[in-house]
Amino acid sequence: MTGSNHIKRVAAPRTWPITRKTSKWVVKPTPGAHSEERGMPLVVVLRDLLHLADRSKEIKQILQEGKVLVDGRVRKDHRFIVGMFDTLSIPAINANYRVMIGDNGKFKLVPIKDASVKLCKIVNKTTVRDGKIQLNLHDGTTMLASNDYKTKDSILIKVPERKIDQHLNYGIGSMVFVAAGQHAGEIGKVKEIKVVRSSSPNTVIITTAAGDFETIEPYVFVIGKDAPALEGVGA
Structure with missing residues (x-):
């Protein structure tokens, strides 16, 4: 199978939790809010993570039938x-998940009770x-x-x-989640922010119960102050 709608499994982003040798091809996501490295197609989520069905045809x-919602909206x-x-969300089986x-360093689904809130990081602002x-x-939205x-x-x-429910400030003492890199999936508090006087990103010293580590700011998402403000984070 060839074409722009598929990519070779061995070339798929390493964040995708899929087998690499069971078949040659995997569906490529439609260009959308997330980048291909930071997102995956819905069929992969439902088939490979949730195992709702074994075949793409069944997932389709x-x-x-409108049985799956992403961020509260039906996606077909x-x-x-x-x-x-x-x-x-899959209302038919009363199941809600958060993508983490x-x-x-790979995507996973965390069961949650309340799917009415999501977290977004502000990457920049424009007038x-x-x-x-x-x-x-x-996530590419504005x-x-x-x-x-x-x-x-x-x-x-x-x-x-899409109404703002809470504002979480970034700074010393903020609780953060690391989304990529060697420390992907870890949670800690910002101990120090090192400003880099170049085109390279700033770095952040994060303290945890196991010790301190350093990562770059683009990998860091504020999730609260003293505890995660969002269900399903840190699970």
Whole structure:
């Protein structure tokens, strides 16, 4: 099988928790909010992580019947890209999950009770028409807000309404989740932020019960102050 809708399994992002040698090809996600490295197609989530069915054809049927919601909205495209902190709901079996990164650097699904809130990191801000502030978020989405929010802060968003529910500030003492790199999946508190005077990203010293480690700011997501503000993080 060839074509732009598939990629070789051996070439798939290492974040995808799939077998590499059972077959040659795997579905490629539709371009969307998340990058291919930071997301995976819905069919892979339902088949390879949840094991709802063994074949893509069966997964497509489940989706066409409107039985799966991502961030509170029905998604029928089997190639729809799903990424970190997204919520996945299957009302027919009363199941909700949050997409997370495990300590092996691969995606995993964490069962949750409340799928009405997701976390987004503010990657930058822009000024748009009429001087309004637009927040550009890690999942590729945007939203208008006041200028009280800073780059690298996180926000909790009610879904599917997409209303800000809580503001989580980035700084010394913030509780953070590491999304990539050698320490992927770890949680700790920011001890020090090292500003790099070059095009390279700033680095962060994070302290945990097991000791301190250093990573780069793009890998760090604020998840709370003294405890995670979001269900399913750190599970």
